[in-house]
Amino acid sequence: MSDDFSDPVKRALASRVGNLCSNPECRALTSGPQDDPAKAVNLGVAAHITAASPGGPRYDAELLPEERSAPSNGLWLCQNCAKLVDNDAVRFGVDLLLRWKGTAEADARNRVGKTAASGSAPGVNLQDGIRVRIEPIVPRRFERTEWLVQSNSGNAFVFQKTDSMATVEIPVSFIENVHRFRDNAPALVQLDGRLQWISVGQRWLVLSEKPQPGPHNEHGYSKFVDFDYPRRMAYTGEFAWCREDRLAECLSRGRYIFYDEDGKYLRVPGPDIDQILVSSRP
Numbered sequence: 001m002s003d004d005f006s007d008p009v010k011r012a013l014a015s016r017v018g019n020l021c022s023n024p025e026c027r028a029l030t031s032g033p034q035d036d037p038a039k040a041v042n043l044g045v046a047a048h049i050t051a052a053s054p055g056g057p058r059y060d061a062e063l064l065p066e067e068r069s070a071p072s073n074g075l076w077l078c079q080n081c082a083k084l085v086d087n088d089a090v091r092f093g094v095d096l097l098l099r100w101k102g103t104a105e106a107d108a109r110n111r112v113g114k115t116a117a118s119g120s121a122p123g124v125n126l127q128d129g130i131r132v133r134i135e136p137i138v139p140r141r142f143e144r145t146e147w148l149v150q151s152n153s154g155n156a157f158v159f160q161k162t163d164s165m166a167t168v169e170i171p172v173s174f175i176e177n178v179h180r181f182r183d184n185a186p187a188l189v190q191l192d193g194r195l196q197w198i199s200v201g202q203r204w205l206v207l208s209e210k211p212q213p214g215p216h217n218e219h220g221y222s223k224f225v226d227f228d229y230p231r232r233m234a235y236t237g238e239f240a241w242c243r244e245d246r247l248a249e250c251l252s253r254g255r256y257i258f259y260d261e262d263g264k265y266l267r268v269p270g271p272d273i274d275q276i277l278v279s280s281r282p
């Protein structure tokens with residue numbers, strides 16, 4: 001049996017990415033007018049990130065049927081790209097598809113309500129191979145590291161962190177400003193949003209809110225959980241809870257703030273002061 005998406009889920013998936021294919025190399029518009037003035041064509045497909053039935057691409061037996069047909073398991077693609085990703089489940093793995101989804105949704109969130117002129121970011125001029133710094137990044141200490149412009153698809157740039165193999169794709173619509181400097185200084189890329197480290201999955205995501213001003217600026221956004229949360233979420237690693245007033249000390253001893261899937265760090269309210277989850281690796 002097959003756990004297909006309902007029509008409301010399909011419509012939501014399409015709308016959440018502005019009816020554009022989520023493949024960053026494609027970004028085809030998936031809807032348009034028909035000859036009948038009351039009708040529209042739809043060339044989009046609500047693709048399954050993990051397959052709807054056993055034997056399908058990226059099938060995950062651990063998921064419940066309702067999780068397989070939930071919006072979180074869906075990705076809006078044009079018909080061509082939907083075939084592509086289902087014909088090669090190795091090249092187009094779950095992590096890659098989740099990254100496409102995150103970037104496409106972030107791009108739509110960033111463009112919604114803006115005029116075509118402001119969304120097209122005509123001033124972004126970054127050649128492949130040049131060095132840049134990016135801001136804002138959470139945690140802010142990463143604003144001192146350098147990235148290389150690896151490629152440019154016209155809609156998005158791929159940056160590679162020079163001290164690791166990590167890459168991130170940033171839609172052009174997210175780039176607010178590029179400052180070029182004289183001599184050999186790296187260019188400064190300023191985002192209308194933020195680049196965020198996610199500890200779960202060890203990856204970078206582009207998110208729409210900028211870091212808040214104030215004392216917690218350095219570490220971005222937090223959310224309240226309970227002490228059992230990391231176990232319940234089956235997060236593995238060496239974790240510790242650190243009092244907020246001793247956070248600087250914890251970090252100086254080689255601990256890192258742990259960031260959840262949504263880019264938020266975790267705090268448990270205490271009687272006098274909150275405790276923050278830290279991990280032994282970044």
Ligand SMILES: [Zn+2]
Pocket residue numbers: 021022023026027028077078079080081082
């Ligand atoms: Zn496509």
